[in-house]
Amino acid sequence: MNGAPGSRSGRVRVLIVDDEPALTELMSVAVTEAGWRPYPAADGESALRIARACAPHAVVLDGMLPDIDGLQVLRRLRYECPKLPVLMLTARDALEHRLDGLGSGADDYVTKPFSLEEVVLRLRGLLRRAGAEKTRADDSVRVLGDLVLTVETREVHRGSTPVRLTAKEFDLLDLLMSHPRQVLSKAQILDRVWSTGFDGGGNLVEVYISGLRRKIDKGHAPMIHTVRGTGYTIRPAQEAR
Structure with a gap:
């Protein structure tokens, strides 16, 4: 996360840091829209x-x-990337708290x-001033919870641990992470990961899903889920079923 934001080509990336899942989901939808x-x-x-993995704008x-206190996170972000625009959120509206945030390097406060x-x-105002809204679409890094997939290098990490996948396991995980929380049917998975009209040989998808679970979810809260009679989905581990 060194240098100015926007050093990678790609769609504008916004890191949303909040411990309220419902609010985070709403902000994620608003950012996507x-x-x-x-x-x-x-x-x-x-x-x-x-932030280090995806280099947010x-x-x-x-x-x-x-x-970690939000102000400490802000100071560490600001140390690693001095020009990164940061919008602070707080439930506290006292003047001294706003001044603390702005004094620690926040660009704006809500x-x-x-x-x-x-x-x-x-x-939008912060991004415009930083010149980040001119970047083009980038799908090179996918992040879901503590799971990070890098398309260009075909690397996967769960937390700080690298995960070794076969080529098809990587393609399957890439498909799932490209559609977080969306349920994909076996037919959709076969069509997109293998090829149109591919004969799945019965339980091929189940075998690969099982292999992914062993590698991705082992020792962690599960992220890959079966929706009975429908298909498979992936979502952050902290989200309730």
Whole structure:
């Protein structure tokens, strides 16, 4: 995450750091509808790891996180990327708290409760000033919870641990992570991972899903789920079933 944001080509990437899953989901939807790509993180350590992996163009950062204080996260982000635009969120509206955030390097400040439209407008202003809205579509890095997949290098990490996958396992995980929370049928998976009209030989998809689970979910809260009678989906481990 060295240098100015936007050094990679690609769709604008917005890191969203908040420990409230419902609010994070709403902000992710708003960011997607604005034409940007959301990267959610539920705590400070995840935020710093994801920031280093995806090189965001802007950050929406809650001031109160369950592990590292939001201001500490802000200072570390600012140290590693001095020009990264950061919009702070807080439930505290006292003047001294706003000054603390701005003094630590935040570019703008929004107090909860807020409207999603206001967040998008403030982000758009920060991105415009940073020159990041001119970037083109980039699908080279996918981040879901603590799972990171890099298309260009075909590398996968769960947390800080590298995950070794076969070529087809990687393609299958890439497909699932390209459609987070969406249920994909066996037919869709066969068509996109193998080829149109491919004879799946019965339980081919189940075998590869099982292999992915052993490698991705082993020792962690599960991310890959079976929707009985429908297909398969992937979602962040912290989300309830």
